[in-house]
Amino acid sequence: MITTVSGGITAPAGFRAAGVRCGVKKSGLDLALLVSETPASAAAVFTTNRAVAAPVLVSREHLTRSGGIARAIVVNSGCANACTGEAGMAVAREMATVTAHTVDCGVEQVLVASTGVIGLALDLAKVANGIGEASRVLDRESHRAAAEAIMTTDREPKETAVRLSTATGSFLIGGMVKGAGMIEPRMATMLGFLTTDAAVDAERLHQALVAVNEDTFNAITVDGETSTNDTAFLLANGSSGVTIDDALYPVFVSALRDVARTLAKEVVRGGEGATKLITVRVIGAQSYDEAKRTARAIGNSPLVKTAIHGGDPNWGRLVAVAGRAGVSFELARARVQVGPAVLFADETIHTEREPAAARHLRGREVEIILDLGTGGEHQATMWTCDFSAEYIHINADYRT
Amino acid sequence: MITTVSGGITAPAGFRAAGVRCGVKKSGLDLALLVSETPASAAAVFTTNRAVAAPVLVSREHLTRSGGIARAIVVNSGCANACTGEAGMAVAREMATVTAHTVDCGVEQVLVASTGVIGLALDLAKVANGIGEASRVLDRESHRAAAEAIMTTDREPKETAVRLSTATGSFLIGGMVKGAGMIEPRMATMLGFLTTDAAVDAERLHQALVAVNEDTFNAITVDGETSTNDTAFLLANGSSGVTIDDALYPVFVSALRDVARTLAKEVVRGGEGATKLITVRVIGAQSYDEAKRTARAIGNSPLVKTAIHGGDPNWGRLVAVAGRAGVSFELARARVQVGPAVLFADETIHTEREPAAARHLRGREVEIILDLGTGGEHQATMWTCDFSAEYIHINADYRT
Numbered sequence: 061m062i063t064t065v066s067g068g069i070t071a072p073a074g075f076r077a078a079g080v081r082c083g084v085k086k087s088g089l090d091l092a093l094l095v096s097e098t099p100a101s102a103a104a105v106f107t108t109n110r111a112v113a114a115p116v117l118v119s120r121e122h123l124t125r126s127g128g129i130a131r132a133i134v135v136n137s138g139c140a141n142a143c144t145g146e147a148g149m150a151v152a153r154e155m156a157t158v159t160a161h162t163v164d165c166g167v168e169q170v171l172v173a174s175t176g177v178i179g180l181a182l183d184l185a186k187v188a189n190g191i192g193e194a195s196r197v198l199d200r201e202s203h204r205a206a207a208e209a210i211m212t213t214d215r216e217p218k219e220t221a222v223r224l225s226t227a228t229g230s231f232l233i234g235g236m237v238k239g240a241g242m243i244e245p246r247m248a249t250m251l252g253f254l255t256t257d258a259a260v261d262a263e264r265l266h267q268a269l270v271a272v273n274e275d276t277f278n279a280i281t282v283d284g285e286t287s288t289n290d291t292a293f294l295l296a297n298g299s300s301g302v303t304i305d306d307a308l309y310p311v312f313v314s315a316l317r318d319v320a321r322t323l324a325k326e327v328v329r330g331g332e333g334a335t336k337l338i339t340v341r342v343i344g345a346q347s348y349d350e351a352k353r354t355a356r357a358i359g360n361s362p363l364v365k366t367a368i369h370g371g372d373p374n375w376g377r378l379v380a381v382a383g384r385a386g387v388s389f390e391l392a393r394a395r396v397q398v399g400p401a402v403l404f405a406d407e408t409i410h411t412e413r414e415p416a417a418a419r420h421l422r423g424r425e426v427e428i429i430l431d432l433g434t435g436g437e438h439q440a441t442m443w444t445c446d447f448s449a450e451y452i453h454i455n456a457d458y459r460t
Numbered sequence: 461m462i463t464t465v466s467g468g469i470t471a472p473a474g475f476r477a478a479g480v481r482c483g484v485k486k487s488g489l490d491l492a493l494l495v496s497e498t499p500a501s502a503a504a505v506f507t508t509n510r511a512v513a514a515p516v517l518v519s520r521e522h523l524t525r526s527g528g529i530a531r532a533i534v535v536n537s538g539c540a541n542a543c544t545g546e547a548g549m550a551v552a553r554e555m556a557t558v559t560a561h562t563v564d565c566g567v568e569q570v571l572v573a574s575t576g577v578i579g580l581a582l583d584l585a586k587v588a589n590g591i592g593e594a595s596r597v598l599d600r601e602s603h604r605a606a607a608e609a610i611m612t613t614d615r616e617p618k619e620t621a622v623r624l625s626t627a628t629g630s631f632l633i634g635g636m637v638k639g640a641g642m643i644e645p646r647m648a649t650m651l652g653f654l655t656t657d658a659a660v661d662a663e664r665l666h667q668a669l670v671a672v673n674e675d676t677f678n679a680i681t682v683d684g685e686t687s688t689n690d691t692a693f694l695l696a697n698g699s700s701g702v703t704i705d706d707a708l709y710p711v712f713v714s715a716l717r718d719v720a721r722t723l724a725k726e727v728v729r730g731g732e733g734a735t736k737l738i739t740v741r742v743i744g745a746q747s748y749d750e751a752k753r754t755a756r757a758i759g760n761s762p763l764v765k766t767a768i769h770g771g772d773p774n775w776g777r778l779v780a781v782a783g784r785a786g787v788s789f790e791l792a793r794a795r796v797q798v799g800p801a802v803l804f805a806d807e808t809i810h811t812e813r814e815p816a817a818a819r820h821l822r823g824r825e826v827e828i829i830l831d832l833g834t835g836g837e838h839q840a841t842m843w844t845c846d847f848s849a850e851y852i853h854i855n856a857d858y859r860t
Binding site for chain 1: 544580683686687760766767776789856
């Protein structure tokens, strides 16, 4: 049985967190620390962007050196520490060293993440002070402060947790995430942090994270941009006494997917300038890849996103995107549905149903179903948001 | 010698045009007719979108049947006649038939184009009336009315013409184009029309159009959308008495490229909501394809386009896009230049040059140069525009 619980990233036993202000961001909390009381199995997925940020390189190296074991994750917002060369690498390493000192663990057991402006030097003194302060206020109540400290243009903190009750005992999975712009993760979300107090060996943990990632963090887009810092971490410290064996693995993955999907959809819902969460389902495709590629193209189409923002069921734009997506597409058998209304099927235009579609588009949650008409049985879902003038304002003035 | 002249699409001898109102669009001129006094060699490039519009199918068929000969082109705006099934095909065919009747030529010598809302039935009666009226007012002065009649969200008509003086005589090339949204042509621009009074056989004409197309109409983007109706036509009627032979071919192609590039850049300059023309040059690539793919990704990046709109030299976003473009990219040797200012090179951040870059971004014409740092010698250029709140307003309210 799965139940949603409060407590976010520290809902699972044996985790403590803190969110403090170190002064890298103009205002607000900007440094988060997550510590497991005991060494935890650790898994991660990282950005596929070739301009990889320093914290990603350092975290990847630490995971290799530790053999998938971690005690702490340290995160700053306001500066991505990307495109910062050797100096940036030194700062990322030092963040880990300072954290290892306060937590009293090997440096390779510390994972590092940064988010914010690219091409800006990260002030080590500020971050080191912040780590010191955070380590003194670590507790199980500061999960929301931690979720707040990792935000950039996010409107609010995003966190969730669930409890799983099984025959062999109960355990929890918690998580927090940030991201509102530069969001089209191709391996992870902008920054995602998941914890569980189940015991999971590192290999199985990695396998679970990769499986879940594909249809959660990798199935969302705000603006088609893949960041230099995308990272999702998953820590499992075993504090619940429940071990994820072959029998429990499917249940664990399913619950982990629930947590990751909830967080992924929160990223879209809170996308820069977003007023609507749009679910794009592409069916009737020749392969999963073609279905996903089409759903992705629709989810990134400025014409589709602006039409939905305007409440206009302009289905012709959906067909035009499908036609340019580079996939098998049969116009004569294609079908477009907006909410409850099928607007185009069998080459027949149903203008009389547009009012029903327009009513659906006035809501905060929008669903679009497009059948590629190839007779294939594959399908994929992407979540995206609408495109508003607010997006332009946020990004035209981001650094000013 | 090449000189720019007035006269647009009818600057070359032997062409007449008209632009009239037939009532498909809510207001303004919406039907254009272009007629060559004598049969002209004809070449065309069409959209690669798989949801091909009826007029594209009909024009392609006519070019094949006529062996590359045309007397007239008929165009309506306000309705794309796309996704309209067999009924739409019948309307497109009838547009050609009515035009052939008024011009007194074979129906296969008439080319057809439509632009506007997708998934809307085109009213044949209105269009037929418009063709009748247009045929009565055809002249060499109405080129601007014709350029106006093909507009949708375009802010103003786009036309140009040049005169080439060669040892064997002089001839002219003229053109007009429309397009402001759903612009990322992958074979042609939204709608482009080019004329010349040189004599060019159909095969050579096609070769010239394909060659020129790649770095003009295929090198622009407004919003990353490839329309269902993209078409560029080129007619050569030989009225100047100059024949394009092997010796003159390079000069002809060069002049044709000038004309097409001028028009392509006008499309971007007049892009929906655009306030700036942005030239994106990618150098140091392993291949032309990789250079073009990167330039295209930058040209379509909402984060880059909004930063430039806001006058912010946020070069980190350029590096992030290059990193996700799926091409060879060496961050350590990459280089980013905005206008006169190199902001990033040798992994060194030149914050002190940002004011110079910001000054450059305040202008109406912006240049960005990105070196992928691979040591490769390939490069490519794309033209794009900035992304403003006006774009959102135009497309949220397009059909209302």
